[in-house]
Structure formats: structure tokens, C-alpha cells
Amino acid sequence: MWDWEYAISIMPALGKAALVTIQATGIGFLLALVLGLILALLRMSGPRMGWAVSALIEFIRSTPLLIQIFFLYFVFPSFGIVLDAFTAGVIALGLHYGCYCAEVYRAGLEAVPRGQWEASIALNLGTYATFKDVILPQAIPPIVPALGNYLVALFKETPLLSAIAVLELMQTAKMMGSETFRYTEPMTLVGIIFLLMSLVSAAGIRWLERRLNRRSAR
Amino acid sequence: MNTANDATEQPMVRFDGVTKSYGALTVLDDLRLDIGRGEKVAIIGPSGSGKTTVLRMLMTLERINDGVIWVDGEPMTHMEKGGRLVPADPRHLRRVRAKVGMVFQHFNLFPHMTALGNCIEAPITVLGLSRREAEERAAELLDLVGLADKKEHYPAQLSGGQQQRVAIARALAMRPKVMLFDEVTSALDPELCGEVLQVIRKLGSEHDLTMLMVTHQMGFAKEFADRVCFFYQGKICEQGNPQDMFAAPQNERTRQFLRAVMDSV
Numbered sequence: 001m002w003d004w005e006y007a008i009s010i011m012p013a014l015g016k017a018a019l020v021t022i023q024a025t026g027i028g029f030l031l032a033l034v035l036g037l038i039l040a041l042l043r044m045s046g047p048r049m050g051w052a053v054s055a056l057i058e059f060i061r062s063t064p065l066l067i068q069i070f071f072l073y074f075v076f077p078s079f080g081i082v083l084d085a086f087t088a089g090v091i092a093l094g095l096h097y098g099c100y101c102a103e104v105y106r107a108g109l110e111a112v113p114r115g116q117w118e119a120s121i122a123l124n125l126g127t128y129a130t131f132k133d134v135i136l137p138q139a140i141p142p143i144v145p146a147l148g149n150y151l152v153a154l155f156k157e158t159p160l161l162s163a164i165a166v167l168e169l170m171q172t173a174k175m176m177g178s179e180t181f182r183y184t185e186p187m188t189l190v191g192i193i194f195l196l197m198s199l200v201s202a203a204g205i206r207w208l209e210r211r212l213n214r215r216s217a218r
Numbered sequence: 219m220n221t222a223n224d225a226t227e228q229p230m231v232r233f234d235g236v237t238k239s240y241g242a243l244t245v246l247d248d249l250r251l252d253i254g255r256g257e258k259v260a261i262i263g264p265s266g267s268g269k270t271t272v273l274r275m276l277m278t279l280e281r282i283n284d285g286v287i288w289v290d291g292e293p294m295t296h297m298e299k300g301g302r303l304v305p306a307d308p309r310h311l312r313r314v315r316a317k318v319g320m321v322f323q324h325f326n327l328f329p330h331m332t333a334l335g336n337c338i339e340a341p342i343t344v345l346g347l348s349r350r351e352a353e354e355r356a357a358e359l360l361d362l363v364g365l366a367d368k369k370e371h372y373p374a375q376l377s378g379g380q381q382q383r384v385a386i387a388r389a390l391a392m393r394p395k396v397m398l399f400d401e402v403t404s405a406l407d408p409e410l411c412g413e414v415l416q417v418i419r420k421l422g423s424e425h426d427l428t429m430l431m432v433t434h435q436m437g438f439a440k441e442f443a444d445r446v447c448f449f450y451q452g453k454i455c456e457q458g459n460p461q462d463m464f465a466a467p468q469n470e471r472t473r474q475f476l477r478a479v480m481d482s483v
Contacts, residue, residue: 115326122277122320122390123340133339137330170367 005183010176014186017172018193024090025155028073031094032154033147035099040109041131043102057099063074066160068092073164089161097154102145108139141212148205167195228291230255230396230428232275232326236285245271247452250287253396254330257423258429260439260460263446263449264475269287269432271447273398276430278311290317290395316344319394323401332361333384334369337391350452352391362424363417379410383417390421397421399431411435418442436479440464448472462477 020213042054060068083091103144112135120130173186229252238246248269253259261269274280275285278294279360286303287295294314306314313385328336337356341347347355360366363383373381389397399418403411415438421427422442433439439446441459447457447470456469467473 089231113326115322115324116328117327118277118279119322119326121279121315122314122318122322122389124344125340126312126344129339129343133343138328 001184002158002188003182003185008181010186010189013176014169014189014193017167018197020086020166021052021097021155021158021168022197024086024093024158024161025151025164028090028093029097029151029154031090032097032101032150035094035098035103037060039098039102040105043106045111052145053102057102060099065096065165066159068096069160069164083162085121085161085166086142089158089166092163093154095156097150103149104143105139107146108143109135111142112138123212126132133200143204144212145211148202148209151205152201155198155201156194228360229253229288230257230290231430232288233272234286234288235270236275236287237283238268238280239283241373245452246275248331249452249454251454253416253428253430254395256428258442258444259431260443260446261430261449262434262439262446262475263455266451268423269449270453273400273430274394275319277318279400284330289314295376306424310469316392317395318398319389319392320398320400321382321385321389321402323404325385326376326386327381327388329373332370332372333365333376333387335358336373336384337388339413340475342390353443356387356391359390362390362420363387364413377410378406379413382414386414386417386421394427396428396430399429399433401434403433403435407443415442434479436464436476450475 039057043050043057069089069092072083072092073085076083076088091115108200116134116138117130120134125134158168161168161170164176169190173183173190175184177183219374231251231253233251236249237244249272249433251272263269263357271280275282275288279363282295285295286293292314293305293310293391294302297306297310298304303440306332328339333354334353337359338347338352339351341352341355343351345352357366357369360369363386365380365383365387367375368380368384371380373384376384386402390392402418405415415435416439418429418431419442422429431439431443443460445457446460446463448455448463448467448471449470456463456467458468463472464476467476
């Protein structure tokens with residue numbers, strides 16, 4: 001049932017694939033964090049813009065990520081935008097999760113008391129300084145756990161990139177399986193690698209959360 | 219448009235036919251009020267009479283529906299364009315707003331900054347002071363409000379009275395010509411009011427500041443203000459020097475109000 005020799009022989013290749021998964025997760029999530037913040041801020045900037053952004057977010061959240069990945073990779077080239085598989089996949093992940101993050105940012109921004117905005121006006125702070133120095137430092141610490149959940153969720157969705165043949169963990173395991181007709185070892189190992197990395201990132205988020213709490217409780 | 223000379227003769231603040239309404243509800247109705255340079259004006263009145271709205275409009279926290287507010291000889295809510303007054307753009311608002319500072323009922327300190335941090339944020343980012351200059355100035359002001367030893371404390375580590383004094387120092391750090399105090403002792407336990415009022419008293423004597431305060435502390439209004447305005451249903455019902463007004467109010471509404479608040483003390 002379980003062949004240790006085979007399992008050990010595929011580990012280096014899976015290790016390499018794990019790096020691709022980590023890269024896709026890291027870049028994708030960074031993109032989601034930045035994009036989510038931009039979308040959340042744009043939504044606050046005025047009624048018309050707010051409506052347009054809300055519609056975009058709703059649209060992206062209500063369609064499957066897999067379709068978005070296919071769209072970026074297979075349909076965009078017909079508009080003259082050719083992306084390699086990794087780039088298309090990472091952009092799709094970032095865009096999709098950016099929309100979820102935008103909702104989280106919104107909750108954080110709305111939780112900042114109105115008095116903080118009024119004090120910023122009374123002190124004549126500009127829009128940029130108000131956000132950077134007053135609002136965001138209060139809006140973000142409470143939403144770190146929610147953002148962290150999306151990091152883990154995004155990480156677990158990276159196997160979808162195998163659909164456009166990005167050589168991440170899942171795709172690598174699939175290829176190994178189809179070459180040797182042994183799926184047990186690669187799939188089990190991939191599962192374990194995902195589990196370990198999820199646990200590590202969850203612990204990292206809890207640590208960050210505790211640190212931020214300590215800071216704001218001062 | 220003004221020479222320096224007439225600027226000193228103009229009132230520091232002028233409400234010229236200012237009206238504010240929320241939908242069908244008129245909060246302030248054709249307000250006309252001049253406040254002189256260095257004058258201390260107390261605004262009193264029952265809740266819902268529009269008194270807090272007067273300060274909020276002057277701080278540009280509320281838009282006005284009609285009329286013009288002038289500050290230091292120039293229009294604040296409007297600007298001159300082709301010889302006419304048009305609604306102010308954000309840049310104009312920001313420039314004129316720099317002359318006004320405000321202290322809030324609920325302090326509104328930045329909770330993630332120390333007392334010193336609260337007092338240097340705007341001087342650095344808005345006035346462009348260096349960190350050292352801003353810190354020196356903030357330290358002086360915290361000393362003025364009696365909190366020299368609390369510079370490194372966060373708002374959560376300070377009592378309400380101390381927080382409100384930090385808020386006063388923070389507003390002063392922007393060197394406003396007009397200071398607005400919006401029920402600054404209402405959120406405080408009675409035993410903490412005194413230390414805040416003491417600071418305001420000190421400002422009145424040490425600084426040539428124009429001060430407008432909405433207050434429920436009649437004793438303080440009487441002793442501190444040059445003039446008291448009694449607001450009722452969005453209008454100034456009666457105004458005058460505090461001695462006369464508290465001793466012999468002319469208007470029936472004022473009499474009723476003063477009787478009610480004096481009884482409750």
C-alpha cells in the first residue's frame with residue numbers, strides 16, 4: 001500500500017512544488033491585501049464610485065474562482081493580454097480574495113468611531129495623513145484574524161492553479177500519479193504538506209494577533 | 219481683499235444669516251452673531267437648541283444650508299470668485315479652518331498614540347514642523363495643562379480629566395486663533411471637571427484667544443465669559459453680559475431655562 005522508497009524519492013520534487021505554492025500564496029495574498037484596501041477606500045470615496053465598486057465586488061465574489069482563473073488564462077489572450085500560467089493564477093487569486101478582504105477592511109474602517117474623523121478634521125489633517133496615521137492604525141489590528149483566515153483559505157485554493165498547469169503541489173502530484181499510476185504517496189504527502197503549512201500560518205496569525213492586541217491594550 | 223488694518227477691526231467670527239437644517243428640521247435659523255477678537259462667549263440653552271451645531275459648523279464638521287460664516291475677516295464657508303461668493307472648495311476650507319481648533323465632549327484623542335504623539339501629529343504633518351520642534355512645543359503645552367509628567371502615557375492610561383487636558387493641548391499645538399469647547403466637561407465625573415475648567419481659565423488669561431464654549435456649567439459661564447448667548451429652538455433668544463443675564467434675564471424662556479438648571483444643581 002505505502003512504498004517508503006517511492007515516497008522519499010518524490011520528496012525533492014514535491015518540495016520544489018511546495019515553494020511554488022508558497023510563492024503563489026504569498027504574492028496572491030499580498031495582492032489581495034493591497035487590492036482589498038484600495039477597493040474598500042474607493043467604495044468610501046463617493047456614492048457613484050461606491051456603487052460601482054460594490055457591484056464589482058459582488059460580481060467577483062459570486063462567480064467561481066476556477067472560472068476566473070480560466071478567464072484570465074484562456075480568454076484574456078483574445079483581447080491581446082497574454083499572461084503566463086503562474087501570473088494569471090496569482091492575479092486571479094489576488095483579485096478574488098481582494099474582494100473578500102475589501103469587505104473585511106470595510107468592517108474595520110466602519111468600526112473606527114466618528115469622533116476620530118472629526119478630530120482629524122479639527123486638526124486639519126489631510127486625507128492621506130488621516131488614513132495613514134489615524135484611521136488605518138485603528139482599523140487594521142482588529143481585522144487581522146479575519147484577514148488571516150483568508151490567507152489560509154487562499155492557500156488551500158491554490159490547487160485550483162493546477163487546472164492551468166501551474167507546477168504547484170497539486171499539479172506536480174497529479175503528474176507523478178499519472179506517470180507511475182501511484183497516487184497514494186504523492187496525494188498523501190501533498191495533503192500532509194498542506195496541513196503542516198496551514199498549521200504554521202495559523203500559529204503565525206495568532207502570534208501577530210496577540211502582538212497587536214498587546215500593543216492596542218497599552 | 220483686506221488690509222491688515224481693517225482685519226483687526228473686523229470680528230474674529232461672523233455668522234451671517236446662517237441656516238442649518240436636516241431635512242424638514244431647522245436646527246439653526248438665520249443665525250447672526252459676531253464674536254470679537256479675544257472675546258470669550260458661552261453658549262447655553264436646552265438640548266436640541268442648536269448650540270452644539272454652531273460650533274460644529276464653525277469647525278466645518280457640518281455643512282451649512284444658507285448664509286456665510288466669516289473667520290478673521292475672510293469667508294470660510296465660501297470663497298471669492300469673480301467678485302462673487304461661491305461655496306468654498308476643500309483647499310480654501312482647509313486654509314481657513316487652520317484658524318480654528320476644537321475640543322470635543324468625548325475627547326476624541328487618538329488611542330494608539332501617546333499624549334505627546336497626539337500633540338505632535340498634526341504640527342508635523344500639517345504645519346511641517348520638525349519632530350524636535352513639534353515635541354518641544356507639545357511638551358510646553360502639556361506642561362501648561364499640568365501633564366508634563368504624562369507625555370509618554372496612552373489615553374487609556376489617563377483619567378477623563380487628563381485626557382481632556384491632552385485634547386486641549388493637542389488643539390492648541392496648531393496655534394488656532396479661535397478655540398471651540400463643546401461641552402468639554404459633560405463626559406467627566408464631577409470631581410474631574412474642576413481641573414479642566416482650571417485649564418480653560420488659564421487659557422483665558424494667558425492667551426489672547428477667541429473662545430466659544432457650549433456649556434452646562436452656569437457657574438463657570440458666569441465667571442468666565444464676556445458674553446452669554448442663550449439659544450432656544452435654533453435662534454439666539456437672549457444674549458448679554460453674564461452678570462446681567464443671570465441676575466435678571468429679560469426673556470421668559472431664559473428665565474425658565476435658568477430656573478431649571480439652577481434648581482438641578
